[in-house]
Amino acid sequence: MNNICSITKKGVIIVLMLVLIGSLISAKVYNIKINQNGESIGTVELPPKFNKGDAVTISIESNGSFVFVSEITEIAVKTKSIPVYRGQQDPFALNQVKKTEVIPVNLKESGIVYTIKITRYPELRFPNREGNVLIYTKSFRTHSRYYFGLHMGIVFPFNKENEFELGFKSPADTTHSIIKHDIYKPKLLLYGSIYPFGFEPGKPLGIESLRRIHFDFGTEISDKIFERIYLGVGYDFKYFSLDLFVIMGKYSKLDPDFTVETMIPATIKSVPLKHEFDTSLGFAICFPFDFAANWIGKAMGIK
Numbered sequence: 001m002n003n004i005c006s007i008t009k010k011g012v013i014i015v016l017m018l019v020l021i022g023s024l025i026s027a028k029v030y031n032i033k034i035n036q037n038g039e040s041i042g043t044v045e046l047p048p049k050f051n052k053g054d055a056v057t058i059s060i061e062s063n064g065s066f067v068f069v070s071e072i073t074e075i076a077v078k079t080k081s082i083p084v085y086r087g088q089q090d091p092f093a094l095n096q097v098k099k100t101e102v103i104p105v106n107l108k109e110s111g112i113v114y115t116i117k118i119t120r121y122p123e124l125r126f127p128n129r130e131g132n133v134l135i136y137t138k139s140f141r142t143h144s145r146y147y148f149g150l151h152m153g154i155v156f157p158f159n160k161e162n163e164f165e166l167g168f169k170s171p172a173d174t175t176h177s178i179i180k181h182d183i184y185k186p187k188l189l190l191y192g193s194i195y196p197f198g199f200e201p202g203k204p205l206g207i208e209s210l211r212r213i214h215f216d217f218g219t220e221i222s223d224k225i226f227e228r229i230y231l232g233v234g235y236d237f238k239y240f241s242l243d244l245f246v247i248m249g250k251y252s253k254l255d256p257d258f259t260v261e262t263m264i265p266a267t268i269k270s271v272p273l274k275h276e277f278d279t280s281l282g283f284a285i286c287f288p289f290d291f292a293a294n295w296i297g298k299a300m301g302i303k
Helices: 002-023 123-128 289-299
Strands: 029-035 055-061 066-076 097-099 102-106 112-122 133-141 146-157 161-167 177-183 187-199 213-220 228-236 241-254 273-288
Touching (some): 055 112, 066 102, 066 123, 102 112, 112 123, 161 241
Parallel strands (some): 029 055
Antiparallel strands (some): 055 102, 066 097, 066 112, 112 133, 187 213, 213 228, 228 241, 241 273
């Protein structure tokens, strides 16, 4: 158990350092220029979706006496919790009014649609809010970004697991002996994930691949639950992920005073075993928990 705690602490420190590095990924600034009528000056290539932390500045070139008022509305995108578990986010709005000819739009949150509207007023009529004309409106959407996930899947250990039982080597035997079975046993696995660079499932595979890497901590869903700890690293393909795990915990081994095929006295009713701490490796294919739960529910006829 001390070994597990020590390894877990080191793993947490490494993941936190990677989260810090991921938060320092440089953002981009996009400069848009329009005239007093809201018409574009020059061309700026804008992405269909922006990264969290990006910014847009709108500069207005005016040759008249006008006041320009901007209104920025932020609406949270309501998305279902795929590929990772998260709750629904209620829409909200935040209005900002600026009397300026250079308007910054800070895209500071993920999964948000920022809509800007710019209204032009004649300077002399602005105090009474008269003569206004809406000259420009545009929306900027940021990618939904996730830092935590919950997955469920199947892990395939690289090594076979030993199982022992009392039995007869031949029909003529009258005394039990120890029989050993080497069994390859895939396990059902449940684990939580941390995406240190922030996973953005809306982006195509191969774009900013570091964001698809996640570090995992979990346990198997079996009679050995919480007796074995799974620490791993995986790569997310949106609807499923592939993972490599270090499996640490208790494994059953035959008591050193006995050997396989040893004849057991009738007074001993079970195989003499001892439980020792050991490690092994495993490969897993897993699915987002809510996606897997929904699929299993449909397979069972649960709506």
